[in-house]
Amino acid sequence: MYDHIIANDPSANPITISPIAESGFESWLAQQPDATKSWIAANSFEGKRGTQLLLPGKDGAVGSVLVGYVDDAKAIWDFAGLPNALPAGTYALSDDLTEKDDLYEKAALGLYLGGYRFDRYRKDDGKKDKRAKIALHDIEAAKRAENIARGIGLARDLINVPANDMGPAELEEAARGLGAEFGANVSAIVGMDLLAQNYPAIHTVGHGSDRDPRLIDLTWGDESAPKITLVGKGVCFDTGGYDLKPSSNMLLMKKDMGGSAQVLGLARMIMAADLPVRLRVLIPAVENMVSGRAYRPSDILQTRKGITVEVGNTDAEGRIVLSDALTEAASEDPDMLLDFATLTGAARVALGLGLPALFSNDDDLANGLMETGMTENDPLWRLPLWDDYRSQLDSKAADMNNISGSPFGGAIIAALFLDRFAEGAKSWAHIDLMAWNPSDRPGRPTGGEAQGIRAAFKLIKDRYGK
Known part of the structure; x- marks a missing residue:
């Protein structure tokens, strides 16, 4: 994942x-030797954010690397271009940057993310060691x-x-591996046991x-600590069901x-930071497929909350599986309940x-979340x-439908559906x-991405950290 980062x-x-x-490039340049000034001029380097320039050493090899940056929320990306731009060799941020704690963290994160690669299915082309x-x-x-x-890398890898x-x-195996790494308890309710334990919508x-559906349940931390519950939509592939997606829309449905x-x-971020919280993660994991057993348009479904749902569209399945998980999450009245879902095209x-x-x-x-998202350049x-x-x-025909009859406001409609099942949670965000x-x-890079979790982590850390 990050084999380009090594210990100092x-x-x-x-x-x-x-x-x-x-902003300080001109004053810095004025203090440089004539040879450096000439080299910089010859390469038209102006110190703009995110740009780099190799400076030659006395022996003609790379002597140092200049990188322009602006010390703001986007500084992460000013450094992210370096791992793929630098020739083979070993590099390190200048020692004086260690005195700028926040900027060093942004620079280091950019250097990590800039070298991220998903190469699980590619033969070794010999370039890794170079x-x-x-x-x-x-x-x-x-x-x-x-x-x-590493939290971002985990999210990207799983999606890819x-x-x-x-x-x-x-x-489930991925959740169990994460749990084993940090001493969390992980369980799963699988297949017909979902009915026996009243998770009928999942x-x-x-x-x-x-492939059997399941509810994955991870818990970690002191039971007396503030409760942070995370719910994540786990539709591992979505054909749309009988309201079948066109092939172009189905192509990315691994995500x-x-x-x-x-x-x-x-x-992973929360547990690795050892935040003093009681963490619970609920993941309804399913595939939405077409078969003789698949649910149909106009079916009426039962839910854990007891609300019946008429199926207006089988391609609005994410909110259905989340309904049972949110009902369970809200029943514990956590201090904070967050759900993340690739839920609607309307939001896009x-x-x-x-x-x-x-x-x-x-x-x-x-x-x-909005304020932290802006300060972290991880916006919501x-x-x-x-x-x-x-x-x-x-x-x-039922207590509610899973869709609206109108084509407008689809993201809001989906959120209002979830709101019925998050009822009872005093502090919930979708x-x-x-x-x-x-x-x-x-x-x-092109592919799976983490969105909103840096913002959420910082907010949780600021509110509940040591």
């Missing part, structure tokens, strides 16, 4: 990466960056694995697949378990691919739980996200 070895004599603040190696100082800022990077290797059982959606990947990545139409939609019944929680944008739209979920990068940018 003083004997390695690494090449120095020298960050230059964009990659630049980056040595980080043994300081707390570097350790914090590593924690965040195709559905043939990431079904409900494999997702069972109904997942029963159409030959429909992206919500579960987010909560496992966030859980409204906000684009890089800005998850945020809904909440708690203004303080919503404001905290709040949309309303607009009460006037609730009647659009009415059904003549994050509707893409979980995917459609194109390459420094530190953000």
Whole structure:
């Protein structure tokens, strides 16, 4: 995942990466030797954020590396281009950067994420050993960056694995592996046991697949500590069911378990930081397939909460499986309940691919997530739980429908559906996200992506940390 990052070895004599603040570039340049000035001029380097320049040493080899940055929330990405731009060798951030704790953390995180690769299915092309190696100082800022990077890397890896290797059982295995790493308890209710233990909605959606549906349940931490509960949509593949998706829309549906990947990545950050909280993670893991056992449009489903749901569309399955998990989560009245889900295309139409939609019944929680998201450059944008739209979920045959008859406000309608099942949770937020990068940018390669979990981690750490 991050084989380009190595421990700092003083004997390695690494090449120095020298960050230059964009605003201070001219004054810095004025103090440089004439040879350096000439080299910089010849390469048209102006110290702009995210740009790099190799400076030659006395022997003609690389002597040092300049990188332009701006010390703001986006500084992470100013450093993220380096791992793929640097020639083979060992590099390290300049020693003076260790005195700037926050900036060092951003730089280190950018260096981690900039070298992320998902190569599970690719033959070794011999290039791995020729990659630049980056040595980080043994300081707390570097350790914090590593924690965040590994949580993000876990989320990305899980999303990037195709559905043939990431079904409900494999997702459970990933949760169990994470639990074993940090001493968490992990259990799962599988197949027909979902009915016996009153999780009928999860069972109904997942029963159409030959791969048994399940509810994965991870718990960690002191039972007397503040309760933080995370719920993640784990639809490992979504055909749309009998309301079948067109092939173009189905192509990326391995990422429909992206919500579960987010909560496992966030859980990893929380446990690795040893935050004094009682953590619970609930993942309804299913496939939404077409078969003789699959549920149908107009079926009426039972839920854990006792609310009956008429199926207006089998492709709105995420909210159905989340209903049982949210009911269970809310029953414990946690101090904070967050759910993450790749839930609606409507949210993407409204906000684009890089800005998850945020809904909440708690203004303080919503404001905290939005503010922290901006300071961490991990943005979320709040949309309303607009009460006037609730009647659009009415059904003549059941307590409610899973969709509206209107094509408008789809993300809000989905959130209002979930709100019925999160009822009782005093502080709940729902994050509707893409979980995917459609194109390459420094530190953000095409493929699975973590969205909102850096913001959530910082908020939880600030509120409940030691």
